[in-house]
Amino acid sequence: QHHKGGEKLFVDYCGPTLTITCPTTQETRTAQVFVAVLGASNYTYAEATYSQQLEDWVMSHARCFAFLGGVPELVIPDNLKSAVSKPCRYEPDLNPTYHQLAEYYNVAVIPARPYKPKDKSKAEVGVQIVERWIMARLRNQTFYSLAHLNQEIAKLLDVMNNKVMKQYQQSRKQLFDMLDKSALKPLPEKPYHYTQIKTVRVHIDYHVEIEKHYYSVPYQWVKKQLRAHITNQ
Template structure:
């Protein structure tokens, strides 16, 4: 199920990057972490299915409908003459003792009517000559923005305690001009990572076509050469700004040489210059960084005319795309599983979905004010975010019919009648439990647990335990169960100590003493 959801998400991203961002197959493959052949296959299937961009409304969020459109049942047809798998042949040749002759014999064993040995060797050589070689990067104005962290931290002093806390230096640089943005953040975590991107776009006053990050966990969920998964929040931000994310290969600094150079310059002309100064807040430190950033971008080139700022104004700035009307609002994505009570836990609060999705895996999008729940790309619930822990946000329409009957007052009334039959203190406890939650069914099990203690311990003992719970202001299931288990309901109530003292005693002075 999770693999299908991930595949459909990647296919939508391929279509967006191809039609909206006009990216090449190779760039799209790097962005979504797959091969160019897979990208070609996705686009070919979309063409056969008659799909264009934007997708029809019914396919935007319905993974099952999109899967059925792209992968219809296969039509039986005659098998063509076997074509060798050249990437596999190339990999096998790298193994000790493996030759083209051996691989051709294995190929003919699978395809009796396959091609001859001479054709096999000649075609492989032609295919191998087309393998890529190391390419010098040629940057296009306004196309790429390289982003990374410095690695060297900056100390900030707490003015109240004198404690030193280290901040991270985020650095971004444009491909052609090298025009640099830098700022300090407390961490490299996802909120700071996304926030730095939003502020970088505002700094440049426009948008590039491609973001080139390192394989940082905040940007790349799974750093893998063959299948790097982009973090969902990072991908959502890229979609909001209509940019492509193409991570640099792991341990390949040549892929982001511009970022490496800008990081080095930021360390030399910002961090090194501020090394002897003390700052007591992150804002004050960032003001100093911004002032030195102006100097860095205005420093003349040694071998070329102009500086980073002048090249940016002349070449990069005109090529940038305009910013959207509103900046991206940070949202965090969480993978969760719906409980048997059809609620999803987020930050120790429980949000309801339709009972039909009980025990299903879902994606949860959390912003500062909302919680949205998605199943296979389709939104199935939305709630206002609540800070109350261990409480439920339940929509009546999400309940099964029998639970809706409970809300309407059928079963709670039966519980009240049962409690009244045992005694007034038991009735008061049950009334308190039912009234403590917005929906009575959330306290239904606790009420049943209390009432069934009357069968195990007797009604009189249960009534005494409930009276004790009310007196001690603990009318809940756990306190009553503990009271009965330990026999505390049988203990007499403690009388006030002063009541047992005699009112007349030789050592008591009395009121006349003070006249």
């Protein structure tokens, strides 16, 4: 496939996980590794989160855009539940919260079509490289916090992006500066704050229930379905 500068960002998760150990109880917890790859330059972003759930998924995108210093025209995710509510080869339904993120950054989201591996080949290759270049080096280390793990991932990511690729005789960072950097759209003026969107039904007493709290709405909306926007701001 031919990729224009600043056009496509491919996103996915690595299959293997990394382990975080509680310093007091020595209990362990797994961390997922999010990977994003720009189509033109192969410039790569990676970070660890505790899950692939909606908030982690969405906020990984926001941190990725900040890392890139701009926003691509398209984001190409896989059809995981945090991205797509209803998979479809031609018109998939995006999760409302994910769709709100896309509107905030003015980026189009086009999930890879089911059973079309070429649609996400950049992501799959990027995941393999992160697994071999970063995760393999960290597997035998002990991490006591997610922040500590991400600090080490960032160090190795910088080395990986600056390593010369034999196929191109240039590094990912050099290609990024040449092809993608100037083509990315500018970031919004204000940082993104996570906003969960869920469908609620208005009770007969014209209240809606959100996380065991009740809020009144105009009585004309009784028995209707509404979309609630939930944020900590």
